[in-house]
Amino acid sequence: MKKYFYTWCVLSIILIPATGYSQFWIYQTSGTTQILNDVYMIDELTGWVCGDAGTLLKTNNGGQNWTQVAATGNDLNSILFKDANIGIAVGDNGTIIRTTNGGLNWSSVSSGTSEQFRKVSSGSGNIVFAAGDNGLAAVSIDNGASWTLVNSGTTTRFRGAAASGLNNVWAVGDDGVIRFSSNAGANWTTQTSGTTQSLFGVSF
DSSP, X not given: OHHHHHHHHHHHHHHHHHHTGGXXXXXXXXXXXXXXXXXXXXXXXXXXXXXXXXXXXXXXXXXXXXXXXXXXXXXXXXXXXXXXXXXEEEEGGGOEEEESXXXXXXXXXXXXXXXXXXXXXXXXXXXXXXXXXGGOEEEESSTTXXXXXXXXXXXXXXXXXXXETTTEEEEEEGGGOEEEESSTTSSOEEOOOSOOSOOOOOOO
């Protein structure tokens, strides 16, 4: 009996990694050689990827196939969808593009800046926040249809951002900077990160 038990244990150790863990990751063909900067999944089947040279890819089958969509020639660094219809992507040269029909059509939205956006994040309701180089911060209260630049109180490059609820916004970046606003970007305070290393992302 012990012999069968030990044999079962050994086979389990060998087979579980081979049949389980190895299946967690598989390569998927993007159809582009451009650098891809961000991915956003609306659900388990529908998702978007954005990247350099305006690369915008959509999948309807969980990433098995990707279709390229033309919207801009500028590098796109971050993308999100508020719901199945409203999506926003941001990038270089103050680029903000927006769709209201699930990505069938995209239009440019004036950002009021030529600085580089690096991250876009969505809060509750109609709040959307974007951040980027030289302390760049912008807020939309109408799901990305229009934007207002706000003074973040720093010229440090932001690399990541997160909006939470109706009013809370965090922006993180170079030199360990963390800036926080409790009123949708109207006023900002510094939070201590405890590091001088660059911070690339934040999530709530």
